[in-house]
Amino acid sequence: MDHEKNQQVYPLAPPSVHPRSDAESAWSESEQELRRKKRMKLFMYIAAFVVFQTIVILIFALTVMRVKTPxxxxxxxxxxxxxxxxxxxxxxxxxxxxxxxxxxxxxxxxxxxxxxxxxxxxxxxxxxxxxxxxxxxxxxxxxxxxxxxxxxxxxxxxxxxxxxxxxxxxxxxxxxxxxxxxxxxxxxxxxxxxxxxxxxxxxxxxxx
CATH class of the missing domain: 2.60.40 (Immunoglobulin-like)
Structure with a gap:
């Protein structure tokens, strides 16, 4: 028992916390901006494709499919x-x-x-x-x-x-x-x- 009493109890050390550096924060924001730009480009490509298809269909309807009187x-x-x-x-x-x-x-x-x-x-x-x-x-x-x-x-x-x-x-x-x-x-x-x-x-x- 005396041996147990003589043992010192040490508190658990708090988990180590590494503060986020300015470089890491800037890199994360840059990655998000890059992803946002990629999404914007994708949306622009899709919109351009839809507009192109609409123009093609319109031209087709006004020329090939338009019936004229001989x-x-x-x-x-x-x-x-x-x-x-x-x-x-x-x-x-x-x-x-x-x-x-x-x-x-x-x-x-x-x-x-x-x-x-x-x-x-x-x-x-x-x-x-x-x-x-x-x-x-x-x-x-x-x-x-x-x-x-x-x-x-x-x-x-x-x-x-x-x-x-x-x-x-x-x-x-x-x-x-x-x-x-x-x-x-x-x-x-x-x-x-x-x-x-x-x-x-x-x-x-x-x-x-």
Whole structure:
């Protein structure tokens, strides 16, 4: 017992505490700032990518996916087998019809009648055959029309002037096919005016 009493009790030493140096504190703050800057750059890259994708989609929608109405007009007309007297005429008109497709998809259209009128009366008719105008291409087809003054009450007045003014009309109905998944119906109307010289048998004016 005496031996135990003689033992001294020493208090536990407090844990050693190393004060944080200014260099360590500055390094920690620098690391946090670096991480913050990296996060900011990442957010900026993501935002830039989203903006870029939005612009690409918008351009795609306004160009590739935008459906435009094709254009149909008579490019040239050739007059054949012209016969006339003081009160009647007949001739063959061969028209080169141009179907211009401004879309990024094919325009498939049905056959359509093409009429020639004089003073509102139909004096000739032909047919534009069923076909397809490829994307961003122009299709040309020849349409033959037999024209006659039969049934025209005032044919003699036009014959005496030496110039016959005709109108030609046609309506094409079809669909524009985009990306093989989208189809958009488009109807195209053509209205052209032409002047036939009865002396030379040539087209003097052609306007569509």
């Amino acid at each position: 254009n149909v007009k008579i490019q040239t007309v050739t007059v054949q087998n012209l016969n006339r007297d003081s009160s009647a005429y007949n001739m063959t008109l061969i028209a080169e019809v141009r179907i211009k497709n401004k879309n990024f998809g094919d325009y498939k259209y049905d056959s359509a009648p093409m009429n020639v009128t004089y003073g509102g009366a139909i004096v000739g008719t032909g047919s534009i055959p069923k076909g397809k105008a490829k994307a961003k291409k122009t299709r040309r087809v020849n349409v033959t029309m037999e024209v006659s003054s039969n049934g025209v009450s005032d044919a003699s007045s036009g014959i005496s002037s030496g110039i016959l003014w005709f109108n030609s009309q046609a309506t094409l109905t079809g669909k524009v096919h985009l990306m093989k998944v989208m189809k958009k119906r488009k109807t195209v109307r053509m209205n052209c005016t032409m002047a036939v010289n009865l002396t030379s048998g040539a087209i003097q004016e052609l306007s569509c």
